[in-house]
Amino acid sequence: MxxxxxxxxxxxxxxxxxxxxxxxxxxxxxxxxxxxxxxxxxxxxxxxxxxxxxxxxxxxxxxxxxxxxxxxxxxxxxxxxxxxxxxxxxRVRKTDQIDAEKLANKQAETINRAVKSLLSQYPIRSITSDNGSEFSSLSDLKGVEVYFAHPYASHERGTNENFNGLLREFLPKGVSLNSLTTEELNHYVSAINDRPRRLHKYKTANILFGLAQTA
CATH class of the missing domain: 3.30.420.10 (Ribonuclease H-like superfamily/Ribonuclease H)
Known part of the structure; x- marks a missing residue:
């Protein structure tokens, strides 16, 4: 090997x-x-x-x-x-396109249901999660490798942390996410995916994702 x-x-x-x-x-x-x-x-x-x-x-x-x-x-x-x-x-082809879903609660069963929905839509090969109890059942998922970040090592989930920072440009720290509607979340996600990124030579995530689907 x-x-x-x-x-x-x-x-x-x-x-x-x-x-x-x-x-x-x-x-x-x-x-x-x-x-x-x-x-x-x-x-x-x-x-x-x-x-x-x-x-x-x-x-x-x-x-x-x-x-x-x-x-x-x-x-x-x-x-x-x-x-x-x-x-x-x-490198696996990386577009930095994001998706997000508003959940009814933080129960493990709810999290797994949402992740299964995403797995049916995208060719996801691996997931890196933190160690919260709400993610405790991710290892039960089939067809995807699941990894758990070390405690106090948010850099091991760099893409997720970056998205959190981008989302907080719309909802600054201190503003609760509880009142966020699905429509508002979809709008913010769309705006982030349509933002030119220096990392990708100022192409947007949506454009790169579309190109990846035809490659």
Missing amino acids: RVVLGIDVSKVSSEVAILVNGEKVHGYTMANDAIGFSRLLGDLKTVHKPEIIFEATGVYSRRLQAFLDEHGYAYIRLNPLEAKKQLDSL
């Missing part, structure tokens, strides 16, 4: 993609700190002779390189041009 970890290193965090026999099975965002490297080490220890690939980004990648050297892991360090070719191929 060939296991490859592709690590896209930036200033404060890194994107990790894990492939088994050429197929991506998991991916997550880790902080470039002791907590993030501890999680990476845990993943590495579960694999026999993992192949590790990352881009040489000067000062940003030195800490990762020192960490791997310290723990005796071999790695392939690519120049920026070659890394772009390699790491882009490791």
Whole structure:
């Protein structure tokens, strides 16, 4: 079994993609700190002779390189041009399109019902949740990998945290979400999906998602 970890290193965090026999099975965002490297080490220890690939980004990648050297892991360090070719191929197509649903309550059964509805609409391969009791039954879902973030590690659910921040632009902190109507939520979600994103060279999530469906 060939296991490859592709690590896209930036200033404060890194994107990790894990492939088994050429197929991506998991991916997550880790902080470039002791907590993030501890999680990476845990993943590495579960694999026999993992192949590790990352881009040489000067000062940003030195800490990762020192960490791997310290723990005796071999790695392939690519120049920026070659890394772009390699790491882009490791990423699952990501559009950052979001969806949201107003729920009647926070019971596990209600959460699972809503998630099953989303699974029927989108090709979702994995879910990363926090450890709240309302998510305790997610592991019962079929056909999708479910992961639970470590306590106090919101960076492991980076996409979710980013959406929360975007939604709070419409509903600032301190404003209760209890009175939010389904129509209002749909309007805010639509506005976020139609917003040009610098990350995607100022394309919108809706445009990228539409392109992904025809690729």
